[in-house]
Amino acid sequence: MNCSAPVFRRTLLRRAVLTLLLLPLAPYTTLAAESDTPLLRLQGSNTVNARLGPRLVAGLLAERGYQQPQTLPTGVMDEWRLVARAPDGSSVSVQIAAHGTGTGFTALANKTTDVAAASRPITDAEVTTLAPLGDLRSRQAEYVIALDGLAIIVHPGNPLRELDLQQLAQIFAGDIGDWQQLGGQPGPIHLYARDDRSGTYDTFRELVLTPAGKRLNAQAKRYESNEELAEQVTHDPAGIGFTSLAAAAKLPMLALRDGEGRAILPSEASIATEDYPLARRLFLYAPPNERSDWVRGLLEFSQTPAGQSIVQQSGFVAQRIEPLRITNTQGMPKAYADLAQRAQRLTVNFRFTAGSAQLDNKALRDVERLADFMRLPENASRRLVLAGFNDATEDPARAALLARLRALAVATALRHQKVFAADLLSLGDQLPVAGLSPNGRVKNRRVEAWLQ
Structure with a gap:
């Protein structure tokens, strides 16, 4: 982004x-x-x-x-x-x-x-x-x-800049054990991971290891603290670890790609919208x-x-709504690129309860936040556009319909707050931010908000 x-x-x-x-x-x-x-x-x-x-x-x-x-x-x-x-x-x-x-x-x-x-x-x-x-x-x-991202961190001298989630799973499972396999200098990869009681480890396992059918390599060094883990990677040229975004602030963080999605760096914007694969x-x-x-x-x-x-x-990403200009529209669908030229994307995405068309608990509170944002005097003359997305299905027409229904669900919730969307846009299964795992499907089923 x-x-x-x-x-x-x-x-x-x-x-x-x-x-x-x-x-x-x-x-x-x-x-x-x-x-x-x-x-x-x-x-x-x-x-x-x-x-x-x-x-x-x-x-x-x-x-x-x-x-x-x-x-x-x-x-x-x-x-x-x-x-x-x-x-x-x-x-x-x-x-x-x-x-x-x-x-x-x-x-x-x-x-x-x-x-x-x-x-x-x-x-x-x-x-x-x-x-x-x-x-x-x-x-x-x-x-x-709050929102946070699991940052994948390496030593400051490591030239690696990008991985896909499959590679990441193979690294932490021990299937890829030498930096040369990733285009780096020959040498063993040292793994740093959080302990079993940690929600950080639970999230990494759920988003990275389990979808790939992998288990954490028993040789990984385990830590109870994010800060201690990050400190250890700082001093190990062969190290790679996962930790919270706040703890990783002083180390190189890798851009990640999930399936057909594009490689995304962890940032306030990509985490606020939850587009980053490990947000x-x-x-x-x-x-x-x-x-x-x-x-x-x-x-x-x-x-x-x-x-x-x-x-x-405290170093995390707040649930605030801010406009941002999308400047790189290369490879985007024409309707989306046209929207980016005339409007600003807001730093909120609405998502749904898994297996349901109902807005999840965060989305319900985000509706209230967006309503308050639209009531600000500076937004009185601006128009709200909602863009719906769905995960890929065998029938593109059905994906387009479901995407529009998702946008309509957000518009309906906003209407109860006396805020009205000027336009609804359906992008179907275009512009996926994740793959087709269960978690990926949940992330792709989303509604973006734009201010025109």
Whole structure:
């Protein structure tokens, strides 16, 4: 994806929230002992809770008038307490642990956490286990808080710039074990991977290994922390690893191609639209039937402009809608190229529940975001165009019809928000961003929004 200007405009947080974000996560001892009962317990993904989770909690505390946030050690790695001074002068605490996505869902089942942080969607098995707590896939339980990408990183001296997902699977399975097989200098490939409890590893396995029928090579070095993994690759000229986009910022990242899709680098734009093959969503989950005011407050705060500013400050991609100009239209269908000449693409894609024509939970909230965006004074005279896409079928006419119906579904949802699309465009199965795996089909079934 090419754009003529930076995609995202940086916005400043309120002074209180920004002050909280700039505080280091280091131990302090200035507050009196806090209450034995924490306000909130947050458990799960290392990707989320190593940085973003505590900052969202701190932002919520600031919004409610709490001051002097401090972090205190617990004696257990990747666990800490965030303490603060309440408006009445008392000291309160929040328990936070970051041992991997799976541990968050286990803690929900054991009722040892209030909120589970996840760097992958909840699985069928986890939904079944947690069914007594309510439907964890419902809109009331599942909140997408940020977007991220699994970056494929190599040593700064490595000349490799691009891979397809099949090659990537073969590398991490050990089928391709020498850099010479990829056009590089002869020498063994050293693999760096996250541990089994990590949602980052779950996502890599689901998007890369499983579709290719592969398993991770037992010789891969495993790490609990994204940052530690990235640091190790920095010092290994033969290394290749996968980690979060935020942790990979200082290393070369490879462009990836999925099936018939084009090679795409991880960037704010390609991750915001989820076009990048290894784009992923970061979640908070909470039982819909049992939640405190603090749980409800954290979930809702994560969706606000202040919460999304914290997402951006934490190195992830916020759920903001911004226009960008598409400048490279080579090889694109004429209808799409014409649209790119007269309109700007918005940094949001609407996707659907797997095997369904219903908008997924993120898309439902994105409808509200797009409606708010279109109500801005500067957009009063501009026209909204929705472009629908479908995955490939044996009948191109059917693919075109389904693509139009997807655009119509988004238009209908917007109409309920008193926002009206000026035009619907069907691109059928053209311009795929992924292959024909189950995950690829979900990504290809999408609706883009354009501003004219």
